[in-house]
Amino acid sequence: MSEAGGRAPVAPPRAGWTRGRFVILALVAVAIALAASKLPIKHASAALVHELHGAGGWGMVLFVLVFVVACVVLVPSSALSLAAGAAWGTVVGSLLAIPGSTLGAIAAFFVARTLARPWARRRLANRPVVAAIDRAVGDRGFQTVVLLRLAPILPYNLLNVALGLSSVRLRDFALGSLLGMLPLTILCVHSGAVAATLAGIADDGVPPTRERLAMLVVGLVATLVVVVIVTRRARRELALILGQ
Secondary structure, eight states: OOTTSOOOOOOOOOHHHHHHHHHHHHHHHHHHHHHHTSTTHHHHHHHHHHHHHHTHHHHHHHHHHHHHHHHHTTOOHHHHHHHHHHHHHHHHHHHHHHHHHHHHHHHHHHHHHTTTHHHHHHHTTTOTHHHHHHHHHHHSHHHHHHHHHHSOSSOHHHHHHHHHHSOOOHHHHHHHHHHHHHHHHHHHHHHHHHHHHHHTOOTTSOOOOHHHHHHHHHHHHHHHHHHHHHHHHHHHHHHHHHTO
16 A cells, blocks of 8 residues: 555556466477477376376376365466376366366465465565455455456466465355366366377377377367467456456
8 A cells, every 4th residue: 555545556467478378388288298209208108197097086086186285285286287188188187177276276275364374474475466456355256266367467376375365255266266267277188188199198099190189289279269368358357456
């Protein structure tokens, strides 16, 4: 707050940074595929995918639990979403990564609000945007959480912490996070599936034909385009809310 009692201005998310984020994600997926095509990375990657895919239902449950713990200890969720896509494909991988990321966010939210509150306050003390987020969720909790997930102005893990320090209700946080994280989570999972197929380590027993590869790549591009469009719209709405 200024001395006159006004609100400190908060810069909206930068368009270049947002677009660059998705370009980097696509390049990471390609890099994973290229790296996995070389020995011994290919064998190690194939072994990991085989173990995850071959563990059955218990393997899926364990993966979700690991996802939750990883979110609490601030491991990037995108890496786990990529792994889900590589091991189980886009559909099943999304059905695992979506609850994993949501439950992980809720767990991190609770930890930041209770046990780790002093640490969280110190960690975010020099980020003025945290105060703006707290003001916004006080008026429009659910809407603000959805927009923050679609157009994040803080990394996923730090956003969990910041919202844990805020006055947002658990219901708004949980549902807003679930809906807001859907586009990027599906993009990460599909990127992992494409990377595994390109690298020849997908564990579905189906050879990567040209037609299949074309469908996967087209799906990846289409998903990327949708995410960019949705994020740009969300960024504009979020700038209005935080700038009030």
